[in-house]
């Protein structure tokens with residue numbers, strides 16, 4: 470009866486909270502780098518919520534939010550205001566949070582996803598951005614749970630009042646893959662803009678997902694659940710997949726999905742109900758009486774537009790046209806600002822060295838790209854590291870490629886040198902010198918080894934005589950083994966072929 474089963478479509482909308490990298494907090498002059506400080510040392514009467522204090526708007530936070538709105542193709546209304554969202558909770562010092570309710574700083578934008586599958590417009594998907602608004606973060610609670618009576622919670626007010634930007638998408642995503650791609654694209658844009666560290670592990674970039682399913686072709690939305698507590702791209706992906714499966718099961722077993730907030734439990738890979746609609750708060754929003762509404766001057770917005778850095782799509786196109794790297798590689802290279810910078814810094818080092826005429830930069834760029842996307846990425850993943858914390862610098866990569874180009878070492882040796890440099894932090898030139906890595910490139914020495922290999926492997930020679938080409942490769946491998954990888958591969962290949970050809974001519 471498979472044909473009778475309804476086909477469902479997944480509908481996902483994401484809310485992303487981003488801590489802004491301003492020097493001071495949203496409404497007071499406390500420093501906002503709360504993570505580096507001892508608990509409750511970045512506090513003042515304003516962010517402690519003491520009576521009689523007045524908030525002052527952080528101009529930089531407003532500018533960062535407008536810039537983010539512009540980068541997300543939003544309209545910046547000429548007028549906006551702040552509101553109070555009232556709810557009692559121990560992490561909320563004042564008993565209300567200052568946020569923006571119905572007049573946010575940026576509205577009606579979109580984010581273009583360019584999937585790595587497919588090409589051109591076919592691969593493009595636009596995800597609507599409903600709004601980008603500004604609010605303040607809350608204090609941090611530390612729960613100390615135990616089975617005895619000494620269960621308690623601590624409050625650290627350092628985070629209270631840190632500028633928080635919320636980016637709300639339209640329910641335009643149709644799969645966990647698409648949601649993940651939206652997040653990684655948004656994450657890259659924020660890093661390019663330099664408005665946030667956007668570090669997910671430390672909570673600078675947090676995501677809530679609204680998920681529902683509906684019969685395919687149906688216009689109306691199904692009942693959604695909101696999933697919280699995901700602190701990596703991977704957990705967002707897993708939580709969405711879990712939630713979609715759960716809703717399918719509820720509906721197919723004749724039940725109804727209820728509107729609720731669910732939390733992702735990382736250790737068990739499940740979502741659990743936290744709060745149903747009936748328990749939802751009535752926030753009693755009203756305009757913040759202590760802050761003036763903001764008139765956003767068009768000229769100011771244009772000035773900020775002028776400060777926007779080159780964003781990923783443009784940089785990708787430039788990499789293709791300027792350095793002739795493939796579109797696919799350019800997409801990978803520009804997926805993180807740090808990686809794209811690493812690539813260009815290595816090229817810059819080459820330009821400065823003045824060792825090559827400009828047209829040859831393309832060949833060099835291809836090498837750089839291959840190293841970054843290949844072995845460097847592989848080693849970085851093994852260490853769980855990122856480009857920003859790499860000890861192997863663009864200078865080192867420039868050196869390494871130079872050693873291969875001038876024939877000092879083979880590509881195989883270069884890979885060993887790279888691993889060594891990753892572990893020790895030393896420069897490739899120093900490693901090659903100290904460990905005595907050199908390439909044997911004089912014909913006479915290599916020829917002796919080739920003769921030795923041929924004499925030791927009569928079967929391979931016989932195979933060659935019988936027309937088996939693989940025998941050549943085997944003999945080349947033997948020579949490389951004897952020379953511990955130090956013979957120049959092209960030379961070995963050439964000499965093996967020559968020697969075999971000579972043997973064949975002999976009766």
Ligand SMILES: [Zn+2]
Pocket residue numbers: 494497498499511512513514515516517630
């Ligand atoms: Zn303060």
